[in-house]
Amino acid sequence: MHPHLISGSPTTHDDSDAMAPIGNLVNACIQCGTCTASCPNALEMDLTPRKMWRLVILGRLSDVMASRTFILCSDCYTCTLRCPRGLPLTRAMEALKGIAFARRETQHRRSRLFYETFMQTVRRYGRIREMAFMTRYFTAMKNPAEPFRFAPLGLKLMGKGKVEMGGGKSTEIPLAALFEKVAALERTPDKPLGKGG
Numbered sequence: 001m002h003p004h005l006i007s008g009s010p011t012t013h014d015d016s017d018a019m020a021p022i023g024n025l026v027n028a029c030i031q032c033g034t035c036t037a038s039c040p041n042a043l044e045m046d047l048t049p050r051k052m053w054r055l056v057i058l059g060r061l062s063d064v065m066a067s068r069t070f071i072l073c074s075d076c077y078t079c080t081l082r083c084p085r086g087l088p089l090t091r092a093m094e095a096l097k098g099i100a101f102a103r104r105e106t107q108h109r110r111s112r113l114f115y116e117t118f119m120q121t122v123r124r125y126g127r128i129r130e131m132a133f134m135t136r137y138f139t140a141m142k143n144p145a146e147p148f149r150f151a152p153l154g155l156k157l158m159g160k161g162k163v164e165m166g167g168g169k170s171t172e173i174p175l176a177a178l179f180e181k182v183a184a185l186e187r188t189p190d191k192p193l194g195k196g197g
Contacts, residue, residue, distance in 0.1 A: 018099055019059045025092045028085045029053045035079035035089055045069040049079060049089070056092070065103070070096035071111045113140045126173035130163045 029050075036048040047055070047067045055063045064070070073093040080090045100108045101115070117136040121129055134154075138147050157163045 019061050022092050022095045026053045034082050038078045038082045041072045123179045126175050
C-alpha cells in the first residue's frame with residue numbers, strides 16, 4: 001500500500017513527543033513490505049510490521065500500543081538486514097517496547113513482568129536460575145492460576161533436563177555493580193568515548 005493512502009494525524013501532543021524519536025528512525029520507510037515478508041513472527045502479529053511503521057510515522061501511539069506486534073518481535077534482525085532503505089527496524093521495535101513498559105501499558109503487563117523478573121534474576125545470580133525466575137514471575141503476576149498455564153511446558157522442559165531444580169553449583173557472579181554502572185551511564189548525556197572506546 002502506498003504511504004499516502006493511509007492518512008491521519010497524531011492523537012495528542014504527548015503521543016507525538018513519545019513517537020518522534022522512533023518516527024525519525026523509520027521516517028524513510030517506503031512501505032515496500034519487505035519487513036513483513038521477512039518476519040518469522042508476522043503471522044502471529046495483529047498488525048503487520050509495514051502497517052505498524054505507517055502508524056509510527058503518523059504518530060498514532062495509542063494505535064501502536066494497542067497492538068502486540070512489537071511485543072512479538074524476537075530481535076532476529078532479519079527485517080533490518082533486508083530493508084532496502086537500511087532502516088534500524090529492530091532498534092525501533094525495541095524502542096516501542098521501552099515506551100510500552102515505561103507507560104506500564106496494561107495489555108503488555110505479562111511481557112513487561114516477564115522481562116523485569118528475568119533481568120532481576122540475572123542481576124542477582126549473574127545467570128538465569130530457572131526456579132528463582134519462575135517463582136519471581138508467578139509472584140509478580142499475582143494470579144494463582146498462572147503457573148498452571150505453564151505446567152505442561154515446564155514438565156516437558158524438566159523431562160529434558162532443561163530446568164535446574166536445585167541450587168546448583170555456587171558459581172554465580174552477581175551483576176548488580178554492572179547493572180548500576182550501566183544505569184549511571186544511561187542517566188548521563190552522551191559523551192564521546194575515550195581512546196579505544
